[in-house]
Amino acid sequence: MNVFSAARWLARNLALLTLIGAVAAYLQPPLFLVFKHSFLWFFAATMFAVGVVLEPAELSETVRRPGQIGLGLMTQFAVMPVLGFTAAMAAPLSSDIALGFIIVACAPGAMASNVIVYLAGGAVAYSVALTTIATLVAPLVTPSLVKWLGGVFLYIPFWPMVKTILWMVVIPLLVGMGVRRLLGTHLREARDLAPAVAALAIVVICSYAVAANQERIAQVGGWVLLMVVVVNGLGYLAGWWLGRLYRFDNRHRLTLAIEIGMQNAGLGVALALEHFQPATALPGALFAVWCILTAAGASAWLRRHPVVA
Numbered sequence: 001m002n003v004f005s006a007a008r009w010l011a012r013n014l015a016l017l018t019l020i021g022a023v024a025a026y027l028q029p030p031l032f033l034v035f036k037h038s039f040l041w042f043f044a045a046t047m048f049a050v051g052v053v054l055e056p057a058e059l060s061e062t063v064r065r066p067g068q069i070g071l072g073l074m075t076q077f078a079v080m081p082v083l084g085f086t087a088a089m090a091a092p093l094s095s096d097i098a099l100g101f102i103i104v105a106c107a108p109g110a111m112a113s114n115v116i117v118y119l120a121g122g123a124v125a126y127s128v129a130l131t132t133i134a135t136l137v138a139p140l141v142t143p144s145l146v147k148w149l150g151g152v153f154l155y156i157p158f159w160p161m162v163k164t165i166l167w168m169v170v171i172p173l174l175v176g177m178g179v180r181r182l183l184g185t186h187l188r189e190a191r192d193l194a195p196a197v198a199a200l201a202i203v204v205i206c207s208y209a210v211a212a213n214q215e216r217i218a219q220v221g222g223w224v225l226l227m228v229v230v231v232n233g234l235g236y237l238a239g240w241w242l243g244r245l246y247r248f249d250n251r252h253r254l255t256l257a258i259e260i261g262m263q264n265a266g267l268g269v270a271l272a273l274e275h276f277q278p279a280t281a282l283p284g285a286l287f288a289v290w291c292i293l294t295a296a297g298a299s300a301w302l303r304r305h306p307v308v309a
Contacts, residue, residue: 004189007196014199015296021207022289029211032204039208040164042201043270044172047135049194049201051176052183054132065126071246072130072256077141079238079260080105080231085149087227096276097216097224099150100283103276104268105231106145108134113262116295122255130259135173138267139165146271157275164274169267202266202288209269209285212278228286232294236261258298262291 010017025032035042084105088098109131117127143161176194183190210217217224239260243253265288272280 004192007193010199011195014202015292017199017203018206018289018292021203022210022285025207025211026214026217029214032207032211035204035208036212039205039273040168040270042204043266044168046198046201046266047169047172048176048179049198051173051178052180052194053191054128054177054180068126068246068248068252069129069133072126072259073134073137075239075242075256075260076109076130076134077106077145079242080235080263081145081149083231083234083238087231091223091227093223093227094279096279097282099146099276100268100272100280101227101231102150103146103272103280104263104265104284104287106142106149107264107268107271108138108142109259110262110264110266110291113258113295116262116298117255117258120254120258120298121251122258123251124255126252127255127259130255132173135169135264139170142267142271161271161275164271165267168270205266205269206285206288209273209278209281212273213282213285216279216282224283225286225290228283228290232261232287232291235263236294236298258295262295263287265291 021032081102084101084103087105088101091098093101113131114124114127117124139162142165143158146161147158180187180190236257239257240253242260243256246256248256265284268284269281269288272278272284
């Protein structure tokens, strides 16, 4: 197996690797606690990789439909924060863990959703446009929502969160897009390697969060996992039915459902670890594992039972 085949295998098996990493981190935390001071660099690497593979032509085609993008963004930053806040209020959780639900719910859509949408037969260009624009507005929108909703539980450092998102999301993404223009004939090789880089970084980030919360998972993991399952499932359902209300065709409804249900939990984990107690990262870590598993399973089923446009 050459390096490109290995890279494609890593990208295709993100769900399996995330699960393996989470289990290994729970059983042997020291293996992943070594990443305590470097997890932000791993997240920056995911955004750089995304910048390298972004297709400008796909984005320009979708931007011609600003109404669909506006509805998608409004739904993303309304439905999930409400679900996250409701879960935080309803479950018997500590303030740190409750805040974790709000942080992950206020994050933009996951970049991994673009791959899932492609595999599921959805509208890929629409998915790329939504996640990209949501990510670009996240430096202001995400901290604002977290401060508004999360302030019920703990003090929220608004401007430090803005700075963190700028440094580990926006700047790496823009650098990746710039590097893409310089690659020339090597772009194809870079596109093969970039998803693997992102996949490995996500596995490391989520595994570190699990390792840092090993004792807490044993104590409150049941409630946290239940709320993760509920928020993720309701996110998918809300995206699908609101897409129907917006009169989207089935491919765009499917895409909206995936975008809403799959949060950028890696960003949520990174923000929680950087600005709050390790416990705050627990919901994001479990959400990352669970949403990737559900989305990968759904895409496999949809490949056999495609939606009708």
